Amino acid sequence: MSEQGTLLAIEGLAVRYGAIEAVTNASLEVREGEIVTLLGANGAGKSSILNAVMGLVPVAQGRVVFEGEDVAGQPPERIVRRGMTLCPEGRHVFSNLTVSENLKIGAASRRDKSQTAATRADMLALFPILEERRDQLAGTLSGGEQQMLAIARAMMSQPKIVLLDEPSLGLAPQIVDTIFELIVRLRDRGATILLVEQNVDLALEIADRGYVLATGAIVLSGPASDLRNSGDVERAYMGSH
Amino acid sequence: MEIFVQQFINALALGGTYALLALGLAMVFSVLGLINFAHGELMTITGYAMFFAIGAGIPFPIAVIIGIGAATLAAILMERIAFRPVRDANTATMLLTSFAVSTILHMLFQNLISARPKAIPVPDWMIGAINLGGLSIGVIQVMSITATTLLLLALTIFLRRSILGIAMRAASLDFPVTRLMGINANAVIATAFGISGLLAGVAGVLWLAQRGSVDPLMGFLPVLKAFIAVVLGGLGSLPGAVLGGFVLAFIEVSLRAFLPDDWLPFRESITLTLVIILLLVRPEGLLGRKEAVR
Numbered sequence: 095m096s097e098q099g100t101l102l103a104i105e106g107l108a109v110r111y112g113a114i115e116a117v118t119n120a121s122l123e124v125r126e127g128e129i130v131t132l133l134g135a136n137g138a139g140k141s142s143i144l145n146a147v148m149g150l151v152p153v154a155q156g157r158v159v160f161e162g163e164d165v166a167g168q169p170p171e172r173i174v175r176r177g178m179t180l181c182p183e184g185r186h187v188f189s190n191l192t193v194s195e196n197l198k199i200g201a202a203s204r205r206d207k208s209q210t211a212a213t214r215a216d217m218l219a220l221f222p223i224l225e226e227r228r229d230q231l232a233g234t235l236s237g238g239e240q241q242m243l244a245i246a247r248a249m250m251s252q253p254k255i256v257l258l259d260e261p262s263l264g265l266a267p268q269i270v271d272t273i274f275e276l277i278v279r280l281r282d283r284g285a286t287i288l289l290v291e292q293n294v295d296l297a298l299e300i301a302d303r304g305y306v307l308a309t310g311a312i313v314l315s316g317p318a319s320d321l322r323n324s325g326d327v328e329r330a331y332m333g334s335h
Numbered sequence: 336m337e338i339f340v341q342q343f344i345n346a347l348a349l350g351g352t353y354a355l356l357a358l359g360l361a362m363v364f365s366v367l368g369l370i371n372f373a374h375g376e377l378m379t380i381t382g383y384a385m386f387f388a389i390g391a392g393i394p395f396p397i398a399v400i401i402g403i404g405a406a407t408l409a410a411i412l413m414e415r416i417a418f419r420p421v422r423d424a425n426t427a428t429m430l431l432t433s434f435a436v437s438t439i440l441h442m443l444f445q446n447l448i449s450a451r452p453k454a455i456p457v458p459d460w461m462i463g464a465i466n467l468g469g470l471s472i473g474v475i476q477v478m479s480i481t482a483t484t485l486l487l488l489a490l491t492i493f494l495r496r497s498i499l500g501i502a503m504r505a506a507s508l509d510f511p512v513t514r515l516m517g518i519n520a521n522a523v524i525a526t527a528f529g530i531s532g533l534l535a536g537v538a539g540v541l542w543l544a545q546r547g548s549v550d551p552l553m554g555f556l557p558v559l560k561a562f563i564a565v566v567l568g569g570l571g572s573l574p575g576a577v578l579g580g581f582v583l584a585f586i587e588v589s590l591r592a593f594l595p596d597d598w599l600p601f602r603e604s605i606t607l608t609l610v611i612i613l614l615l616v617r618p619e620g621l622l623g624r625k626e627a628v629r
Contacts, residue, residue, distance in 0.1 A: 150511055174517035186512045188505040199501050203517025251517055 099125045100159075101255050101286055102147075102178065107156035108310075109142045116142040118310040120156075124255060124288050129281050131289045131297040131318065134307035135331050140290045141183050143307070144257045148180045149173050161254070175203045177254035183263060183290075185244040189233025193224055196232050196243055200250030209252065217246040220279060238269035242276070255286040262293045274300055294331075298322045306330045340470060342592045348476040348541075350584030351483030354577040355538040356561035357568065358490070359531030361576035365507030366527045367422070369429045370562065373413060373436035375554025377406040377532050379444060381539030382549025386453045395458050402543075403536030410532025414525055422524075444551035452548040461544060475544045482537055487577065490530070494573070499526055507571060567610055569623020578621055583610070 102124045109117040117139040124130045134140050145151045146166075147158050153166040165173055170180075188196050197217065201210040218225040221242045227235060232243055241261055248256050258277065262270040270293065278300050281287055291297035298304055298318045306314035306327055314321070314330045321327050356374065363371050384405035388398035417436045421428050461478070464471040494500040499522065506513040506523050514520050542557060543549060560583060568579025586609055590602040598605075614620070 148515065150515070169520070170511070170514040171517050171519050174515060180515055182512060182515065186509055188508055188512070190508050191501060191505060195501050195504075199498065199505055199513075199516050199518070202498050202502060247516075 101126050101161060102288065103159040104143065104147060105157040105159065107143060107146060107158065108154040109139065109146045109151060110154040116310060117146070120307065120312050122305045122312060122315070124286060126286055127284065128302045129277070129287045129289055129300055131291055131301035131304045132307060133291060133294050133297060133304055133327065136292065138307045139310045140307055141259055144180055144259050144290060147257065174251055178257070179248045179251050179253040180257040181244050181248040181259060181261065183259035185240045187232040187240045187243050187247065189231065191232055192229050193227050193232055193243060194229060196247050197250050200247035203251050213250055213252055217249055220276060221246050237265050238272065241265060241273055245276070249280070255288065257288045259290045260292060262291065262296065270296065294327055337470065338592070342588055344472055344476055346585045346588035348479035349588060350581035351479045352538045352541045352557070353560055353564050353584050354580030355483060355486065355534040356557055357564035357576035357580040358573060359534040360561050360565050361571070361573050362527045363531050364565070365571050365573065366503060366510065366524055367429070368426055369418065369433065372433040372558070373440065374531065374535055374561070375558030376437055376440040377410055377535035378539035378542060378554040378557060379549060379551065380409045381406045381536045382455065382543050382553055383444065383448060385543065386455055386549055389455065399540050402540055403533060406536030406539060407529055407532040410528045410535065411525055414528040441551050450551060452550040454548050455543050457544050457547055479541045482541065486534065486537060499523070503527060563610055567613060567620055569620025572620065572622045572624070575620055575622035582621070
C-alpha cells in the first residue's frame with residue numbers, strides 16, 4: 095500500500111527505444127495537492143518518463159503506481175479515464191478544431207454533462223482569452239494562447255493529477271510568467287501537478303518539491319527551497335554533459 | 336444550353352458516387368494512414384448481397400438496405416480481422432494487407448459465386464426519367480444527387496457535433512494526443528471503417544443501378560477513380576476528397592460530352608493528364624495541407 099496521500103509513485107522506471115535506454119532507473123512520487131517538478135537538461139529523459147507513465151510509450155521496467163494501483167502498460171485512454179492526464183510538450187492543440195471543440199474533446203472521458211459544463215466555465219474564467227477566441231481554429235492562436243488551451247483542455251478531463259510537459263517551451267518570457275501564475279492558481283484550486291521543465295529557476299519557484307534527472311536516472315531530489323538555494327542542481331546539470 | 340445542363344447533372348451524379356467512395360477512403364486514411372485498396376470490394380459485396388437478396392424474393396428497397404448493411408459490416412470485420420493485428424506495423428505492411436484482402440475477396444467471389452456478371456434487376460420506375468421544365472433527368476441521377484447530398488449533410492453534422500466525430504477530426508491530425516483525451520483508439524478506427532463501408536455501400540447501390548449487374552472485379556475501377564479523387568483533393572483532407580470526386584467527374588463528363596469523336600478513346604488519358612497538371616500546380620492537392628512543422 096502506498097504512503098498516505100501519495101497519488102502517483104513511479105518506481106524504478108526504465109524506458110527503452112530499441113537499443114537506446116532513455117530512462118534507466120527513475121523513481122519519484124507526487125502527493126495530493128503538490129506541485130512537483132522534474133528537472134533535467136535536454137535529452138535527460140523527462141518526456142520519456144511522462145510518455146511512459148501515460149502509456150504512450152512502453153514501460154521497459156518498473157511500476158507506475160497511481161492511487162495504489164500499478165497502471166504501467168495500460169493504454170492512454172484508460173489512464174485518462176482513471177484521472178491522470180498529460181499536457182504534452184509542444185502543446186499539440188488540435189489546430190484543425192476550434193477552441194470550443196478542443197475543450198469539448200478534452201472532456202470526452204467524462205459522462206457527467208453538468209460537471210463538464212462547470213469545469214468548462216471554470217477554465218474560461220481562468221483563461222478569459224479562450225472565451226474570446228471560442229470559435230477560432232486553435233491553429234490561429236498565438237503560442238501562449240495555445241499553451242493555455244492545451245492546459246485547459248487537459249483540465250477538462252477533471253484529472254486528479256496533471257502532468258505538464260515543458261509549458262514554457264518556445265514562449266516569450268512575460269508569457270511564461272503568465273502561464274506559471276496560472277499553474278499556481280490551478281494548484282490553489284486543488285489540482286495536483288507534476289511539472290517537467292527546463293526553466294529551473296521558475297519551476298523551483300512554484301514547486302513544493304523537485305527531482306533532477308541526468309542521463310536517465312534521478313540524481314537529486316528534495317524540497318524546492320533546498321534545491322533553489324544550493325548549487326547542486328547546476329552541478330547535476332553539468333554532470334549530465 | 337440544354338445539353339450543358341444535362342451534362343452538368345450527369346457530372347453531379349457521377350461526382351457524388353466518386354465523392355462517397357473517396358470520402359470513405361479518406362476517412363480511413365486520416366485515422367490510420369492507410370489507403371485501403373480493398374475498399375472497392377465493399378461495393379462488390381453490396382452487389383452480391385443485393386443479388387442474393389433479390390434472388391430470395393426480397394423487394395428491391397429492402398435489398399438495397401441489406402446491400403448497404405453488408406458493406407458496412409464487411410468494412411468493420413475487415414478492420415477487426417485484417418488490419419487491427421498489423422496496426423502497429425509500418426504503413427507498407429498495412430498497404431500490402433489491403434491488397435491481400437482485396438485479392439482474397441476476388442478469389443472468393445470468383446470461386447464461390449461466378450467469374451461472370453450476375454444481373455441485378457433494377458425496378459422499372461428507376462430506369463425512367465422525370466421531366467423538369469423541358470429537361471429530362473434520369474431517376475437514378477436524381478437519386479444519386481439526393482443520396483449524396485443527404486449523406487454528406489449527415490456526415491458533416493456527425494463530424495461537427497458529436498464527440499466521436501470531433502475525435503475523428505482530431506485523430507486525423509494527431510492520434511496519440513487524441514487518445515490522451517480519453518478517446519478509445521479502437522472505437523475511432525472501427526467507426527471510420529464503419530462509415531467508409533456505409534459510404535461504399537451507397538456508392539455501390541448507385542453504381543449498380545447504372546450497370547444492372549455485379550461481377551468480382553466491379554469495385555476495381557471506381558475505387559481507382561476514388562483514389563485519384565482523394566489525391567487530387569489532398570490526401571488526408573475530407574472536404575478535399577469530396578471536392579476531388581466532383582472535379583474528377585466534371586472533367587470526365589465534359590470530355591465525354593464535348594470531345595470530338597475520334598478523340599474519345601483517349602479520354603481517360605486526357606483526364607489523368609489534366610489531374611497530373613493540377614497536381615503539378617498544387618502538389619498538396621486542392622485542399623491539402625502543406626506538411627505541417629512538428
